[in-house]
Amino acid sequence: AYLAFKKRSASQVAKVPGPSPSSWVYGNMVELDLAPTYGDYEFAWQREYGPVYRIKGAFGEDRLVVSDPAALQHIMNNRSFIRAIAQWKPGTLVFGQGSIFCAEEENHRRIRAALAPAFSVSVIRSFAPVFSEVAQRITRVWEQTTLSGPRLLNVCELIDRGTLDIISHTALGSPLDTVTNPDHPLAHSHLEVLAAGFKRSKATIIANFFIQRTPLAVLQAAAYLPTGAFAVIRKFRDVTQELGSRLIKEKVESATEDSETDMLSILIRGLVGNRKKSISSEELAEQLRVILLGGQDTSAVELSWMLYELAKDPELQDALRAEILEARAASDTPDYDAMPLLNALMKETLRLYPAGPYLERAASDDLIIPLAEELTLTDGERVKQLNVAKGQYIIIAVAAYNRLQSIWGPDADVFRPSRWLEGNGNPSKGQAIGPYASLFTFSGGFRPCIGWRYSVLEMQILLCEFLANFKFAPNTKVDNVLRPMFCGTLVPIASDGQKRMPLVVERVAL
Numbered sequence: 001a002y003l004a005f006k007k008r009s010a011s012q013v014a015k016v017p018g019p020s021p022s023s024w025v026y027g028n029m030v031e032l033d034l035a036p037t038y039g040d041y042e043f044a045w046q047r048e049y050g051p052v053y054r055i056k057g058a059f060g061e062d063r064l065v066v067s068d069p070a071a072l073q074h075i076m077n078n079r080s081f082i083r084a085i086a087q088w089k090p091g092t093l094v095f096g097q098g099s100i101f102c103a104e105e106e107n108h109r110r111i112r113a114a115l116a117p118a119f120s121v122s123v124i125r126s127f128a129p130v131f132s133e134v135a136q137r138i139t140r141v142w143e144q145t146t147l148s149g150p151r152l153l154n155v156c157e158l159i160d161r162g163t164l165d166i167i168s169h170t171a172l173g174s175p176l177d178t179v180t181n182p183d184h185p186l187a188h189s190h191l192e193v194l195a196a197g198f199k200r201s202k203a204t205i206i207a208n209f210f211i212q213r214t215p216l217a218v219l220q221a222a223a224y225l226p227t228g229a230f231a232v233i234r235k236f237r238d239v240t241q242e243l244g245s246r247l248i249k250e251k252v253e254s255a256t257e258d259s260e261t262d263m264l265s266i267l268i269r270g271l272v273g274n275r276k277k278s279i280s281s282e283e284l285a286e287q288l289r290v291i292l293l294g295g296q297d298t299s300a301v302e303l304s305w306m307l308y309e310l311a312k313d314p315e316l317q318d319a320l321r322a323e324i325l326e327a328r329a330a331s332d333t334p335d336y337d338a339m340p341l342l343n344a345l346m347k348e349t350l351r352l353y354p355a356g357p358y359l360e361r362a363a364s365d366d367l368i369i370p371l372a373e374e375l376t377l378t379d380g381e382r383v384k385q386l387n388v389a390k391g392q393y394i395i396i397a398v399a400a401y402n403r404l405q406s407i408w409g410p411d412a413d414v415f416r417p418s419r420w421l422e423g424n425g426n427p428s429k430g431q432a433i434g435p436y437a438s439l440f441t442f443s444g445g446f447r448p449c450i451g452w453r454y455s456v457l458e459m460q461i462l463l464c465e466f467l468a469n470f471k472f473a474p475n476t477k478v479d480n481v482l483r484p485m486f487c488g489t490l491v492p493i494a495s496d497g498q499k500r501m502p503l504v505v506e507r508v509a510l
């Protein structure tokens, strides 16, 4: 019986089939992280090996890749699966150990509960005027730039700065206008940290391996090095620390007026009024960093990909513009959820361009993962569940799940917004995994994206404003091909290797 028990609980990951590594040093990580287009290898592996397979990390480490729906339901709903140390350690440096990003178990529950009031439906609706105001700000600049006719513009630029203005205003209660004046310390530091995350190379694969094995105290000490990413991270921490503690102090002292409806004021009212359940003001400052970084770049890249797909499909773009103009003519405050084409386009973009194409988790103990599909191990054994050992690194394959034919149908790889207009309006089969449209893009289980409603409304309002005023066309001269690469988020990369989305922008004739 003892032997049987041992056999059952021994990790089976080494026997899970998967691709051969292209090198021992980098394993399969070059193919996964540095592929010219995200998924070039990963989606092919999924087709060949199914929704659970093994790849190699650096220096021979076995990594499990999972898009099997039953396995994902189990992992995402079970707190024994924690953030992978490879992500947790950099997370503590950028956000802080007490941040919601790094917290587990009781701490995570408490912080999430404390943040929840700032993300309620009514609070998010109250942000609509800020979303509109910043959308109009971007429109004014694009109008000026396109006065003499269509212009090739890198649309990422103002979308990045506009979404930063939005998050600063709504989260911190600190209105910012980096769209017209980019010269602001928060803007510099924020965009610098993102650019540091943007750098992906073979060196970052090796660095990632060593970060996993370096004691946290050593990493924290290294964070004082004046070089590279460490200096950028420290500057971001200093700027946000200074800004966060100043704002928190001001707001606590003025016992924030009820009329102030930014997230920070709401959270401080909770902190003052309900000490037991709540979080300290130091902890609150750490959450602000997650909200600033997590809430800006994600919405920004999704919006850029939406414009990219619309540029490629003028017919869809015209139909969507007609829907938007009709809704705007009928009401100053349209019901965005009732606009079928708008939401179909957004859902399809979120499906095929998830801002976080994979998440990183680890088993906190020897654990069993149930599978929807039977898996044949390399020794011929067929299993319906898989034993993994404590510490097992797991790639939660978000982008691959969003393309599973078993869930989305035989044309799962095709960008086709009309799938969201057929039948009951949801083309997915089986139990929904995420909070929005059965997509996995906002993650799911016990720690889904807390800002999903916020970003849906933000994207709806920005898209409507842009489409009502401008036509977007592909760049036909050079650089027609933009590649999505996973550099912090799923970023558009132009042929010169830079983050850019050049589109021809033209004023709509009124």
Ligand code: HEM
Pocket: 100, 101, 112, 290, 291, 294, 295, 296, 298, 299, 302, 354, 355, 356, 359, 360, 441, 442, 443, 446, 447, 448, 449, 450, 451, 452, 454, 455
């Ligand atoms: C389209 C836009 C967005 C996408 C695709 C997105 C996606 C995600 C994903 C995949 C996670 C889970 C990460 C993980 O656990 O490994 C997450 C978590 C989170 N997101 Fe978002 N997000 C978006 C917008 C936002 C916005 C606008 C905010 C805030 C205003 C926000 C705040 C957060 C926070 C605080 C967490 C941590 C939740 C927790 O650990 O309990 N996100 N997001």
